[in-house]
Amino acid sequence: MPPLRVHRFTALGGPCALHVQADGDEAVRAGEAEVLRIETKYSRYRDDSIVSRINTAAGTEAVEVDDETAALLDYAATAYEQSGGLFDITSGVLRRAWDFKAQRVPAQAEIDALLPLIGWHRVTWSRPYLRLPQAGMQIDFGGFGKEYAADRVAAVLAAHGVRHGLVDLSGDIHVVGPHADGSPWQIGVQHPRAGGAIATVPLVRGAIASSGDYERGFVRDGRRYSHILDPRSGWPVDGLAAVSVLADQCLIAGTAATCAMLLGAERGPAWLAALGLPYLIVDAQLRLGGSIARS
Secondary structure (H helix, E strand, O other): OOOEEEEEEEEOOEEEEEEEEOOOOHHHHHHHHHHHHHHHHHOOOOOOOHHHHHHHOOOOOOEEOOHHHHHHHHHHHHHHHHOOOOOOOOHHHHHHOOEOOOOEOOOHHHHHHHHHHOOHHHOEEEOOEEEOOOOOOOOOHHHOHHHHHHHHHHHHHHHOOOOOEEEEEOOEEEEEEOOOOOOOEEEEEEOOOOOOEEEEEEEOOEEEEEEEOOOOOEEEOOEEEOOOEOOOOOOEOOOEEEEEEEEOOHHHHHHHHHHHHHHHHHHHHHHHHHHOOOEEEEEOOOOEEEOOOOO
16 A cells, blocks of 8 residues: 655745645646646736736737636636626736735725726636736736646646546645555544634545634624625624535635535525535534534
C-alpha cells in the first residue's frame, strides 16, 4: 500500500494541501502547478491576468477571451440566472466600500454609489467577447475560482494515475478517491463560532464546499457583518451562520453554498433540496441541520 503524502503550499490567498496515496511526486508537482496557473490567469491582484484586462477595459471596448475563460463566464451567467441574480461576479466592486480587515462599516451613501456598477445583466457577453459597458465596473472570479481550481487539480491528479487522494484549497475540497484501503476521508466542517469541527462528513469521491459568516467577517456593536454581500442591497447577508454542500464538482458545491447563504434561513435549504444537493446548515442560533450524513 503506498504511503500517504501531504504536499502543502500557499496559493489563491490561503493554505493548500494535496493528500495523495501514490508513489513519486510528479502528480503533486503537476497539481500545484495547475493551482498556480489558475491563480496567474484569473487573479484580480495581477495586472497581467485576463480578469484585470477585462476590468481595465470597462467602459471602452470588448475583450476577447479564450475557451477556458469563456466556459467560466458561461457558468457565471447560468449561476446568475438560476440564483435570481444573487450570484453575481460583478459585485466585487463592493470591496471599495467594505473593508473587512479594518472592520469598518460603510455609510449607506458609499454603498449607493456602487450599486449602479453591479449587475451581470448590464454586461454584454457574446462568446468570445465580453464588454463591461460602464467605467468602474469589474468582474471577479473570487466567488468560484478556488472551487474551479480544486476540480482542475483533482483532474490533473487523476490524469497522473492518482486513485486515492484529496485536494484541499483553503477548505474547498475535491476527493479523487477513497483511502487505499477503501475507507472514506473524514471531512471536518468548521464550527462558525467555536473553532474546530461542528460535524464530520465521510467522503469517498466528489466535492464539498462551505460558505459562512465566520470568514473575514467581524462584529461591531453587537451585530455580525459577514463578508458575503447581497449584490442587490450591498449589505451582508444574515440568517444562516454556515452552509456546506456536496456535489460532484467543487465548483457546483461552492456556488450552491454561497447562494444558500444569500437566500437565507427561509429559502436557502429549500432551494438546495430542490436542486437535489446534499447539504449541511448551521442557522443563526448555531443549530445544525440538513441532509448530509454526518458524525
